[in-house]
Amino acid sequence: MTVFRKILIKRAAALLPALAMAFALTACGGSADSRQTQKAQERQEEQKVQEPQKAQAGQELQEAQTAATADVAGQQSMGEEAGEKPSEGFTITDISGREVAFEKRPQTFVVANYIFNFLLIGGGESLDKVVGLTMDGWEDTRYGEYTALTEAFPQIKEIRSIGGYHDDVLDRESILELAPDCLLINSSQYTENETSIPTWEAAGIKIVVLDYHKMKLENHLDSTKILGGLLGKEDVAQELCDRYSDSIQTVQERIASLSEEEKDIKVYVELGNAGVGEIGNSYDGMLWGAIIDNLGAKNIAAGKLPDSYGPLDKEYILEQDPDVIVIGGSIWSGDDDQDQMRMGFTIPEELAMERLAGFAGRDWSQYLSGIKKGEIYGVDHGSLRNILDYTFTVYLAKVLYPGQFGDMDPQTEYREALARYLPEVTVPGTFMIRYDPEG
Numbered sequence: 001m002t003v004f005r006k007i008l009i010k011r012a013a014a015l016l017p018a019l020a021m022a023f024a025l026t027a028c029g030g031s032a033d034s035r036q037t038q039k040a041q042e043r044q045e046e047q048k049v050q051e052p053q054k055a056q057a058g059q060e061l062q063e064a065q066t067a068a069t070a071d072v073a074g075q076q077s078m079g080e081e082a083g084e085k086p087s088e089g090f091t092i093t094d095i096s097g098r099e100v101a102f103e104k105r106p107q108t109f110v111v112a113n114y115i116f117n118f119l120l121i122g123g124g125e126s127l128d129k130v131v132g133l134t135m136d137g138w139e140d141t142r143y144g145e146y147t148a149l150t151e152a153f154p155q156i157k158e159i160r161s162i163g164g165y166h167d168d169v170l171d172r173e174s175i176l177e178l179a180p181d182c183l184l185i186n187s188s189q190y191t192e193n194e195t196s197i198p199t200w201e202a203a204g205i206k207i208v209v210l211d212y213h214k215m216k217l218e219n220h221l222d223s224t225k226i227l228g229g230l231l232g233k234e235d236v237a238q239e240l241c242d243r244y245s246d247s248i249q250t251v252q253e254r255i256a257s258l259s260e261e262e263k264d265i266k267v268y269v270e271l272g273n274a275g276v277g278e279i280g281n282s283y284d285g286m287l288w289g290a291i292i293d294n295l296g297a298k299n300i301a302a303g304k305l306p307d308s309y310g311p312l313d314k315e316y317i318l319e320q321d322p323d324v325i326v327i328g329g330s331i332w333s334g335d336d337d338q339d340q341m342r343m344g345f346t347i348p349e350e351l352a353m354e355r356l357a358g359f360a361g362r363d364w365s366q367y368l369s370g371i372k373k374g375e376i377y378g379v380d381h382g383s384l385r386n387i388l389d390y391t392f393t394v395y396l397a398k399v400l401y402p403g404q405f406g407d408m409d410p411q412t413e414y415r416e417a418l419a420r421y422l423p424e425v426t427v428p429g430t431f432m433i434r435y436d437p438e439g
Contacts, residue, residue, distance in 0.1 A: 092226050095219055096190055096209040105232055106181030106206065110162055112170055113186040114210055114223070116145065116386045119153075120421045121224060121240065122231040127153055129231075132178045134170070135161035142382050143331035144345030144429060152424035168192035175200060182206045182230060186213060212385040215290035217248055224387050236421070240387045243417065247390045248294075251397045254404045255296050263296040265400055268312075268322035268370070271381060272341025273332045276358040279311040280328075287384055288328060291393050297324075297400050314364055324399060325370040327359050328381035343380040345429035352378055352430040360435050375399075380431040388417050395432045 091101045110132035111118050119126060133156070139146045142165065150156050160178060163170040168189045175183060176199070183205050185193070190209045197207060208230070210223040221241045228237025255263070269288040271280040282301035283289030286308050292299040300320040301312055329343030329352065342355045356378045365371050377399055379392060391414040398405040411432055418425060 090229065092208065092229055094209040094226060095187065095211040095223060098209065100206050100208055102182075102206060102230075106230055108178075108180045108182070109230075110175055110178060110180040110183045112162065112184060112189055114184065114212060114385065115149070117210075117212065117224065118184070118227060118231075119149070120387060121227045121233050121237050123233070123236070124153060124422070124424050126231055126233075127155065130159055131180055132162040132175065133159045134163045134165050134167070135159065136164040136167070138165040140333040141165055141330075143333075144343075144347065144380075144427075145382050148345040148425050148427040148429075151427055152422075170196065172196040172199060175205070176203055179203065180205060182208060184208055184210060184227075187211050188213075212387070212389075214286055215294070215384070215389075217245065220244060220387060220389075240421065244387055244390045247394055247413075250408075251295070251393060251405075255397070255401065258296070258401065258404070262401070265297045265324060266300055266320055266322040267292050267297050267324045267326065267400070268300050268317060268320070268368075269326045269328065270311075270359075271328045272355070272359060272378075273330065274311075275335070275337050275339040276362060277337065277339070279314060279317075281309045282312050283309050287381075288326065288379075291396055294393065295397055295400055318364065318367060321368055322370050323373070323375060325359075325365075325368065325376040326396070326399075327356060327376065327378050329355065329378050330380065330382045341378060343378055343430055343433075344382045345425075345427045347430045348428075349430045349433060352433055353436060356433065356435050357437075360437075374435060374437070376435040378430075378433045378435070380429070383414075383431055388414060388421075391417070392432070399434075 089101070089103045090105075091099055093099050107129060108131050109118075109129050111130055112132075112134050115130075115133060118130070122129075160174065161171075162174045162178070169192050170185070170189065172193075175196075183200060185207065187209055190197070190207075200207060208226060210226060211219040212223055221244065224237045224241050224244075225234075228234045269282055269292065271282075274280040282305065284299065284301045284303065284305045285293065289299050289301055289308070293302070300317070300322055304312060304316070327341045329341030329347075331342060331344060331347070332340055334340075339355065339358050341359065342351050356376065359365070360371055360376050370376060377396075379395070383389060384392065391410040394405065394408050394410040394413070398408060398410065414431060
């Protein structure tokens with residue numbers, strides 16, 4: 001409210017007693033037939049003086065009311081221009097199919113998974129609403145992500161931990177003590193905390209299940225829209241969904257034009273956390289395995305892993321003789337032999353290439369067609385499970401079908417999207433590379 005408007009309101013308030021008296025005197029004058037003529041004349045004189053005051057007071061009061069109304073309308077207009085929307089009751093259907101009703105938009109969150117997505121959609125300011133995170137082991141298992149986010153937002157380190165970064169079972173008592181409006185978890189956490197969930201719900205905590213692990217288009221989009229609704233960032237969520245769906249649609253349309261023979265490409269994906277001396281996990285129907293399936297190529301791990309992930313036998317890999325080898329990297333603890341695959345935030349390309357050379361140089365892998373042809377690639381495992389991971393689908397599509405995707409640049413797209421939606425994150429890194437024997 002401007003100073004001028006405040007003055008108008010004060011003046012109107014000061015005149016209200018006089019206005020009230022004027023109305024009272026006028027009313028009394030109409031019913032004073034028995035009073036003396038002199039007093040009637042006095043009243044008439046008083047009325048002559050008070051009528052202008054009454055008119056002026058009424059006018060100024062109206063001006064003050066108009067000013068106050070305009071001020072409120074202006075504040076509402078500014079809020080709408082800033083993208084704010086009224087916080088009213090609403091119901092969302094989460095990824096598990098549960099309907100969760102909110103009386104108003106939640107103001108405090110425990111984020112048990114997908115903090116990167118939370119920040120991409122909500123922006124850096126949304127971190128002020130986070131009262132709990134799965135902090136235990138985060139730095140050890142996702143050092144790059146941890147470093148990038150804590151350098152951008154040092155206050156993350158002060159947020160209370162409610163469990164391990166890779167542990168599905170959460171700390172029941174800590175969550176109860178924090179008493180957030182909303183608890184965000186993934187599908188496996190929902191399953192593993194089934195005994196705690198009724199307790200949390202009885203305490204008034206709304207539980208919402210998200211999923212970015214299965215690499216399903218609908219789950220990525222629905223999870224993103226849910227976060228947008230919870231954070232009041234529906235426009236940002238929709239924009240991210242459009243980028244994701246448009247890119248995936250382009251990939252699918254181009255792959256649909258290929259023959260089965262053109263898509264007859266065997267792909268071996270291995271997580272490089274165990275180093276060169278051991279065989280790391282492959283994936284079936286999730287993460288990298290799901291991406292390969294979506295691209296129409298042949299994932300040699302399909303149907304071979306009882307738990308959807310795990311290492312394949314060396315003999316089986318040699319027997320399958322994959323055409324393309326993809327090594328997932330990150331920054332894990334326990335790199336005593338300094339041969340784990342390194343990728344992601346904080347990793348220079350020279351180091352990533354050096355580590356990838358170790359996997360390309362395994363004695364037994366020299367017999368594989370993919371190694372002979374130089375078709376071995378490194379990708380950042382930590383960058384999956386967020387709404388920007390469509391860029392890795394595009395990258396692998398380009399690897400498998402180079403003639404179809406020469407006009408697409410997934411590395412530039414990833415960096416530009418990150419700069420647009422989370423500009424506070426400025427830590428460099430290496431996210432996608434092809435092995436170059438020349439280094």
